[in-house]
Amino acid sequence: MKAMTGMVLLAVFLAFFSVHDAAAEGPVSRFSEYIYAPGDLKAVDSTLKVRVGDRAPDFTLPAISGADVTLADFRGRANVVLSFIPAAWTPVCSDQWPGYNIVEERFRQSEAVLLGISVDNIPTLHAWTKQIGGLWFEVLSDFWPHGKVAAQYGVLRSDGTAERALFFIDKEGMISAVKVVDINTRPPLEYIFQELDGFDLK
Amino acid sequence: MSFRSTTSVAVVVIAAITVLLSAARFVTAETLPEIVVTVPESKEDRAYLGLEKEAGETFNLAEIDADILLIELFSMYCPYCQAEAPVVNTFHELALQRQEKGTTIRVVGLGASNTQFEVDHFRDTYDIPFPLFPDKPLTFYKKLGGEGTPSFLGVLLKKGAEPEIVLRQTGGFDSPEEFLEKLLESAGH
Numbered sequence: 001m002k003a004m005t006g007m008v009l010l011a012v013f014l015a016f017f018s019v020h021d022a023a024a025e026g027p028v029s030r031f032s033e034y035i036y037a038p039g040d041l042k043a044v045d046s047t048l049k050v051r052v053g054d055r056a057p058d059f060t061l062p063a064i065s066g067a068d069v070t071l072a073d074f075r076g077r078a079n080v081v082l083s084f085i086p087a088a089w090t091p092v093c094s095d096q097w098p099g100y101n102i103v104e105e106r107f108r109q110s111e112a113v114l115l116g117i118s119v120d121n122i123p124t125l126h127a128w129t130k131q132i133g134g135l136w137f138e139v140l141s142d143f144w145p146h147g148k149v150a151a152q153y154g155v156l157r158s159d160g161t162a163e164r165a166l167f168f169i170d171k172e173g174m175i176s177a178v179k180v181v182d183i184n185t186r187p188p189l190e191y192i193f194q195e196l197d198g199f200d201l202k
Numbered sequence: 203m204s205f206r207s208t209t210s211v212a213v214v215v216i217a218a219i220t221v222l223l224s225a226a227r228f229v230t231a232e233t234l235p236e237i238v239v240t241v242p243e244s245k246e247d248r249a250y251l252g253l254e255k256e257a258g259e260t261f262n263l264a265e266i267d268a269d270i271l272l273i274e275l276f277s278m279y280c281p282y283c284q285a286e287a288p289v290v291n292t293f294h295e296l297a298l299q300r301q302e303k304g305t306t307i308r309v310v311g312l313g314a315s316n317t318q319f320e321v322d323h324f325r326d327t328y329d330i331p332f333p334l335f336p337d338k339p340l341t342f343y344k345k346l347g348g349e350g351t352p353s354f355l356g357v358l359l360k361k362g363a364e365p366e367i368v369l370r371q372t373g374g375f376d377s378p379e380e381f382l383e384k385l386l387e388s389a390g391h
Contacts, residue, residue, distance in 0.1 A: 099279030099320075102327045133281035186279070190319040 034131060036089050043182040046163055049154030052178060056080075056169040057152040061117065061140035064126050069115065069138055072173065079112035079199040080169040081192070084150060086161040086183055088120045088128035096164070096186050097135055103189070104136045110196040111171075115140055119147045119162050155180060168195045234357050234365035235345045237263040237273075237312070239335040247333040251308060263357075264365040268308040270389045271357040271365075272297070275343055276334075277314045278324040280351045286374040287328035290352075293378035294332050300382070305391050307382075310335065314343040314351055354381075358389045 050057065060070040074080050085096060097116055107114055114137040118125055121143040129135050142149045142162070150156035155163040166187055168177040177195040181187045242248055243257045252267025263271065274290060276283040290309070297307035311334040313321040318336045325334050337343055346355060349372045356369030369388040375381035 095277060095279040098281040098284070099277075101281065102278070102284060102323070133285075186315070188317050188319065189278070189323060190317065193319075 034089060035091055035094055037091055041086075041183050043184065044163060044180055045157040045159070045183075046155050046180075048178065048180065049152065050167070050175055050178070052175055054175050055173055056082075056167065056175050057149075058173075059149045059152065061142055061149060062122060063138045063140050064122055064129060065138060067138070069140055071115075071169070074113060074169075074171075075173045076171055079110060079171055079196075081107070081112055081114045081196075082117055082153075082165075082167040082169065083114060084117045084153070084155050084162040084165040084167075086118075086157070086164055088118055088124050092164065092184065092186055094128075094132055097129075097139075098132050099186075099189070101133075101136060103192070106193060106196060107137075110199045111201055112196055112199060113137070117142050117149060117162070119143055119150060119156075119160060157183075166192065166195075168199070170199060231364070232367040234264055234355075234367055237342050237345065239263065239312075239342075242333050244333075251310075251333060263310065264359065266308050266310070266359065268306040268359055269391065270305065270307045270385060271359055272307065272309045272385060273346070273355040273357065274309065274311040275314055275346065275348045275351050275353045275355075276311050276324070277351045278316050278320040282374060283324075283352045284328075286352050287324070287330065289374060289376075289378055291328065291330060293375075293381060296378055296382050300386070305386065307385070308332070312337045312342045312346075314348060315340055356385045356388055 056071060058070070058072045060068050063069050071080065083097070083100070086092075100114060116135065116137055116139040118139065119142045120128070122141045125139050125141055129139055147156040147160060147162060150162040153165070153167065155165045157163060163180050164183050164185075164187070165180040166178070167175055170176050176198060179187055179191060179195075238260050241253055241255045241257050241259045241261055242251075248255075248257070253261055253265065255261055263273070272293075276286075290311075294309050297309060300307055309332040311321075311330070311332065313324065313334055313336045315338060316324070316336050317338050321334045321336045324330070340348075347370075352374055353372040354369070354375070355367055358366045358368045360366075368390075369385055371381075
């Protein structure tokens, strides 16, 4: 009798897990497997060092394209939007910049260039931007001296990552708008369009 | 009881339990939760969904006048959703053609973590012909058990019965034709 009870219990166990396993065979998101989820982070962890009306601090940073990009080179030629992100391979960043792939024309209409900036090094940014399908704008590495440009603008966090922040710089090199958002969220697209509208087209 | 008869009883019990549990999986229908969105401004969208309500009012997706509803969970920011957009448009065209054969299929998109502005930009960029609704707080995404974008839920809408989720797919579909057949088959059409 004991043997039979044991067999029945085994049967129940096997039957239950055969169903459970089948359910677990469901689709797994193939998009997030390389993304590291840092959890909910402190919304903002730095203090801005620039404000609207200031001249944007100049910098030269290496881009994943191989070029060295200098902010002052755009003076008199194009408006500039700097998009700082916290880090490659993290959830919000990985679906922020790909969204900008469908607003390229809107930047052109405002005679603006978009420069993405991250404190990651070039090889990391190269691999990550490939994985997210490529980007039309220059992606700059603020890796070394670590976060120097982020610190100049006051968006370097205490853990060495950057804030999720946007700086709008007109053709005179003056800051026309600044937005530092909660690091756990994306700046809404309407904000970007609104500030692009604000650029003086000369 | 001999060992042989004990084994026989156990085998019968295993078989019976397995059959019962397997059957339970098929008879336990997954009901579409209430997804309440705003009636579209566009007259064409309202006609497409078969809604009698006025723009600005709200409706539950189960109120859509169709036999089968395909819900796409997408995000304007998701590169895979961008790549999938033309494929889903083709699916929509094929689905409309099924109307001639007596099956009404409707498609709607829910923009996970997207604002209305972002959803509108996505629609304009890809000329999306079916209604899209924002889901900025991810309420619908969570209610529907979203597992990434794009993903799709096929829902069987039967008059007087609970709307039943008959198909779930995470990730895009390569062939709109094959996906349509899969959806029809899942819905028993």
